Amino acid sequence: AQAAEEQFGVSNQQVNILGESLTATQQQVQQLQESYSELVNANKIFVDEIIHLQKLVRAQNQVHNELINH
Amino acid sequence: AQAAEEQFGVSNQQVNILGESLTATQQQVQQLQESYSELVNANKIFVDEIIHLQKLVRAQNQVHNELINH
Amino acid sequence: AQAAEEQFGVSNQQVNILGESLTATQQQVQQLQESYSELVNANKIFVDEIIHLQKLVRAQNQVHNELINH
Numbered sequence: 001a002q003a004a005e006e007q008f009g010v011s012n013q014q015v016n017i018l019g020e021s022l023t024a025t026q027q028q029v030q031q032l033q034e035s036y037s038e039l040v041n042a043n044k045i046f047v048d049e050i051i052h053l054q055k056l057v058r059a060q061n062q063v064h065n066e067l068i069n070h
Numbered sequence: 071a072q073a074a075e076e077q078f079g080v081s082n083q084q085v086n087i088l089g090e091s092l093t094a095t096q097q098q099v100q101q102l103q104e105s106y107s108e109l110v111n112a113n114k115i116f117v118d119e120i121i122h123l124q125k126l127v128r129a130q131n132q133v134h135n136e137l138i139n140h
Numbered sequence: 141a142q143a144a145e146e147q148f149g150v151s152n153q154q155v156n157i158l159g160e161s162l163t164a165t166q167q168q169v170q171q172l173q174e175s176y177s178e179l180v181n182a183n184k185i186f187v188d189e190i191i192h193l194q195k196l197v198r199a200q201n202q203v204h205n206e207l208i209n210h
Contacts, residue, residue, distance in 0.1 A: 079152065080150045080151070080152055080154075080155050084155055085150075085155065088155065088158055088159055088162060091162055091166075092162055095162065095165060095166050095169055098169050098173070099169060102169065102172055102173065102176060105176050106176070109176075109179055109180070109183065112183055116183075116186055116190065119190050119194075120190070123190070123193050123194065123197060126197045126201075127197060130197070130200055130201070130204065133204050133208075137204075137207055137208070
């Protein structure tokens with residue numbers, strides 16, 4: 001009986017603590033998924049801005065060429 | 071008794087493995103939170119640099135207008 | 141016996157549900173780690189593009205100085 005209790009003596013408290021700890025972990029994961037989505041949205045804005053800057057700089061290069069050849 | 075053992079025969083080993091697995095998962099989540107903070111910091115630098123580039127390009131456009139009207 | 145059952149009456153079903161929930165959480169964490177790696181790769185491209193734009197804008201400033209002093 002002693003051995004059986006050692007082997008199978010899992011208390012509700014132990015399992016409840018595990019369950020609460022897992023719930024807390026899942027909330028952190030959920031929060032990270034939302035934070036990740038925000039970063040993905042920020043990255044889309046970066047891509048747009050960088051492409052816009054590339055176009056402006058390319059257009060300015062053309063102005064330079066025209067000014068130099070003028 | 072057989073049925074009771076099947077239903078309640080949860081071993082300490084099972085619960086210990088779950089607990090260790092949960093601890094490892096929590097460490098991964100902690101690591102991801104730190105990595106996320108680094109990305110947020112990098113994004114702040116990107117925003118600053120992009121705004122700086124926009125100002126420079128806008129200033130150059132003004133130089134162009136003055137050179138063309140000269 | 142009643143008290144013992146209340147304290148140690150952990151069912152296999154309870155522990156199985158915890159185990160499945162933990163497995164699902166681990167898959168979400170794994171997915172987040174992959175998503176994080178993609179963001180890190182995107183950031184490397186942003187850094188390269190921003191540095192490239194900085195060089196172009198600096199070169200254009202020199203052209204301006206030469207045009208103005210001409």
